[in-house]
Amino acid sequence: MHSHITATIGPILFLDDLDGSRMHLSALFITPAGDAPPPSLGLERDKVTPTRLTDFDHATVWRARFTLLADRTSSYTWNGDTYSVASDLTGSMRLAYISCNGEEVGDMDREGSERNAMWARLRDEHRRSPFALMLHGGDQIYADEVTQGHDLSDGWPDKSPPAPTEAALADLRRHLRHRFFDRYAAIYSAPELAWLAARVPSLMQWDDHDICDGWGSLRRSQTFSPVGQTLFSAARESCLIFQHATIDGDLPARFADLEGRHLGWGIDAPGLRILAPDLRSERTRRAIMGPGGWTMMEAEAARRASGHTLLMSSVPLLGPRLSVLETLMVAVPRMQKYEDDLRDQWQSRAHRDEWRRLLRLVRDMVEHDGNDLTSISGEIHLATRAVMDLGQGRRLNQLVASGVAHRAPPKGWARFLGALASLGEDPLSGHPIRIRPLPGKSARYIAERNYLVLERGADGWSARWDLEESGMTGSLPL
Numbered sequence: 001m002h003s004h005i006t007a008t009i010g011p012i013l014f015l016d017d018l019d020g021s022r023m024h025l026s027a028l029f030i031t032p033a034g035d036a037p038p039p040s041l042g043l044e045r046d047k048v049t050p051t052r053l054t055d056f057d058h059a060t061v062w063r064a065r066f067t068l069l070a071d072r073t074s075s076y077t078w079n080g081d082t083y084s085v086a087s088d089l090t091g092s093m094r095l096a097y098i099s100c101n102g103e104e105v106g107d108m109d110r111e112g113s114e115r116n117a118m119w120a121r122l123r124d125e126h127r128r129s130p131f132a133l134m135l136h137g138g139d140q141i142y143a144d145e146v147t148q149g150h151d152l153s154d155g156w157p158d159k160s161p162p163a164p165t166e167a168a169l170a171d172l173r174r175h176l177r178h179r180f181f182d183r184y185a186a187i188y189s190a191p192e193l194a195w196l197a198a199r200v201p202s203l204m205q206w207d208d209h210d211i212c213d214g215w216g217s218l219r220r221s222q223t224f225s226p227v228g229q230t231l232f233s234a235a236r237e238s239c240l241i242f243q244h245a246t247i248d249g250d251l252p253a254r255f256a257d258l259e260g261r262h263l264g265w266g267i268d269a270p271g272l273r274i275l276a277p278d279l280r281s282e283r284t285r286r287a288i289m290g291p292g293g294w295t296m297m298e299a300e301a302a303r304r305a306s307g308h309t310l311l312m313s314s315v316p317l318l319g320p321r322l323s324v325l326e327t328l329m330v331a332v333p334r335m336q337k338y339e340d341d342l343r344d345q346w347q348s349r350a351h352r353d354e355w356r357r358l359l360r361l362v363r364d365m366v367e368h369d370g371n372d373l374t375s376i377s378g379e380i381h382l383a384t385r386a387v388m389d390l391g392q393g394r395r396l397n398q399l400v401a402s403g404v405a406h407r408a409p410p411k412g413w414a415r416f417l418g419a420l421a422s423l424g425e426d427p428l429s430g431h432p433i434r435i436r437p438l439p440g441k442s443a444r445y446i447a448e449r450n451y452l453v454l455e456r457g458a459d460g461w462s463a464r465w466d467l468e469e470s471g472m473t474g475s476l477p478l
């Protein structure tokens with residue numbers, strides 16, 4: 001039951017890397033199998049022909065790598081159309097941040113204009129004043145249902161066969177690979193996202209649903225089972241193809257580990273560093289980041305970077321005191337599933353030492369070069385923000401924008417979290433964390449679909465949330 005695409009999907013732009021004054025980009029295309037390569041991209045001085053990246057049963061994925069100057073607005077032509085790109089990263093600029101582009105159940109069957117209403121708003125916002133980059137903070141797809149329809153994975157994650165044959169696993173791999181394909185093909189053929197993706201280069205970091213719910217926080221017997229490992233490997237291959245326009249052995253220079261043992265990356269633009277550690281590839285029940293992630297973060301902390309750092313933490317770095325809730329859930333067997341959900345968070349008791357280690361690292365980054373740092377996250381399907389006082393007038397801001405397509409949880413949940421947040425949290429003594437309302441709001445959590453706009457103007461960086469019902473918030477200086 002694989003979907004057959006009937007027309008070319010793309011171009012979908014990705015920022016491979018930034019070196020000095022040049023943007024290295026990839027344009028991704030998907031065509032029905034057997035079709036000729038997509039037309040060449042026309043640039044100011046040359047033409048770039050897409051080359052084959054990989055094949056699926058019914059489709060081929062193509063990629064064209066090219067560069068644009070990063071100190072001016074640019075454009076390219078493709079198939080008779082001209083696409084402008086707001087590629088001037090030197091002064092004023094706007095970035096869009098989105099997360100949670102889907103839902104766990106039935107996302108493929110949702111009515112498009114309802115599902116993509118916030119993408120349409122983002123597109124209109126780009127028309128008003130263009131975005132230089134789109135940052136996708138996790139759950140770019142919801143893969144929860146990919147395991148359905150195959151004997152080996154139908155019972156995932158509760159039941160998985162201990163010793164399937166090589167042939168059965170190869171068949172599962174093929175099944176999963178095509179199910180992942182279906183989901184990526186669906187999001188990239190949605191007209192609202194497609195319009196934007198042809199004009200605004202994307203940078204992505206995955207979270208659990210790009211693999212499966214709670215990946216890395218599951219029991220070892222699930223994660224390291226043959227089915228679990230096949231699922232991860234298919235998810236990872238799809239993520240490389242569709243979120244980074246690449247395959248193993250060909251990772252762009254922004255990745256910290258070109259072998260891809262983790263998919264953390266960093267970008268340096270004038271006065272702006274974007275850091276996106278991978279909180280999934282190396283995760284276990286005891287650790288959110290592994291040796292690769294820590295090596296990357298420590299190297300970044302030791303390096304001087306001028307201006308602002310945006311830290312993309314796919315799960316929120318700052319949050320309310322969840323340990324109270326966790327204790328309650330451990331005590332009630334029926335609440336086990338929710339306990340696993342909490343274990344996925346930095347604030348879980350299981351990760352407290354590691355959380356402190358990262359917060360100290362972030363504090364040191366801010367202290368040693370007077371660098372402002374903003375952490376941006378998705379994951380909770382609510383809009384909120386938090387502040388950690390770093391002393392000497394410096395603060396770590398965290399912005400949460402979550403659910404561009406995922407519908408918000410009940411308002412009661414937002415109120416409950418708001419009440420919990422009034423307790424405060426103090427993982428590093430002397431540096432209290434406070435959950436704060438969005439500009440112009442009184443509640444700490446807003447249960448509406450949303451995305452975030454980050455703007456750099458003459459006075460530095462600021463942020464605004466576009467909330468589905470209440471509209472664009474006032475701007476928050478960072």
Ligand SMILES: [Fe+2]
Nearest residue numbers: 100139379406
């Ligand atoms: Fe999500």
